[in-house]
Amino acid sequence: MAAGWPDKDDQELLALIQDGGHQAFAELVQRHTERFYRLAYRYVQNRETAEDLVQDAFVRLWENPASWRPDRNSKFTTWFYRIVVNLCLDWQKKKRPMPLDEDMPLADERESADEAMIRIQEQRLLEKEIAALPERQRTALNLCFDEGLSNQEAAAAMGVNLKALQSLIMRAKITLKERMKAYV
Amino acid sequence: MSDRQDEKLDAMLRARRVEPASPDLAQRIVLKAQSLPQNQTLPLMPWLRQLFAEFHLPKPAYVVVSALVLGIIVGFSTPDRTASKDEESASVQSFLDADELPL
Numbered sequence: 644m645a646a647g648w649p650d651k652d653d654q655e656l657l658a659l660i661q662d663g664g665h666q667a668f669a670e671l672v673q674r675h676t677e678r679f680y681r682l683a684y685r686y687v688q689n690r691e692t693a694e695d696l697v698q699d700a701f702v703r704l705w706e707n708p709a710s711w712r713p714d715r716n717s718k719f720t721t722w723f724y725r726i727v728v729n730l731c732l733d734w735q736k737k738k739r740p741m742p743l744d745e746d747m748p749l750a751d752e753r754e755s756a757d758e759a760m761i762r763i764q765e766q767r768l769l770e771k772e773i774a775a776l777p778e779r780q781r782t783a784l785n786l787c788f789d790e791g792l793s794n795q796e797a798a799a800a801m802g803v804n805l806k807a808l809q810s811l812i813m814r815a816k817i818t819l820k821e822r823m824k825a826y827v
Numbered sequence: 828m829s830d831r832q833d834e835k836l837d838a839m840l841r842a843r844r845v846e847p848a849s850p851d852l853a854q855r856i857v858l859k860a861q862s863l864p865q866n867q868t869l870p871l872m873p874w875l876r877q878l879f880a881e882f883h884l885p886k887p888a889y890v891v892v893s894a895l896v897l898g899i900i901v902g903f904s905t906p907d908r909t910a911s912k913d914e915e916s917a918s919v920q921s922f923l924d925a926d927e928l929p930l
Binding site for chain 1: 832843
């Protein structure tokens with residue numbers, strides 16, 4: 644596995660990957676797999692599919708390292724978020740949305756059965772309503788709330804300006820509040 | 828929309844559940860990539876940029892000055908052959924003149 648190059652930043656690793664560096668690739672994968680998996684999971688709500696999509700994204704990077712252009716892409720993660728989002732959206736266009744997992748575990752085991760049931764219903768409804776949002780609104784929510792990106796970073800990942808991103812988030816939240824009246 | 832509603836929705840959005848990834852996901856990705864060759868073909872513009880970068884002069888002013896100095900040194904160190912050239916052309920001319928004398 645990776646030799647471990649914590650001192651090298653992503654750009655340095657990518658330069659090594661472009662020269663065929665397997666260890667640099669392994670380091671980059673170790674560093675970022677988890678965050679891109681979380682993002683993919685938000686879209687597909689299924690572990691195996693999310694893992695396949697993240698693997699696909701990284702393998703494409705390995706096969707075509709020249710697709711990363713340091714002169715055009717300011718930050719690796721910003722650029723790669725876009726790659727993963729596009730793969731997820733492509734996947735969703737090809738497939739029907741997966742039904743949400745019926746065995747969704749409880750978020751907090753200290754809750755009473757009633758509280759847990761309400762929470763599960765809330766989560767299911769929220770996921771369903773997010774999945775029904777327009778593509779760009781969904782992406783804006785996923786990047787800002789789940790990945791903890793700043794609005795500026797999320798806007799860069801989506802290729803929109805800051806105002807457009809804020810507008811997308813605001814419209815998404817208005818829609819969600821309207822559709823989840825019983826819970827919020 | 829009230830602030831309380833906003834806060835509740837934000838809290839719900841932040842608490843969305845994600846099933847943990849397989850612990851060996853990163854390793855699987857690395858192993859998969861190791862079995863695949865890299866496509867090193869560069870698109871046209873980056874290829875051209877790389878080509879020009881090969882001829883890039885890091886300090887062009889120094890290069891120009893060095894070239895001038897080298898040219899001057901080579902110029903001064905080359906023997907002056909002007910006189911001998913004149914002699915050569917004169918002898919050729921005399922030969923031609925001699926050749927044209929009436930028989």
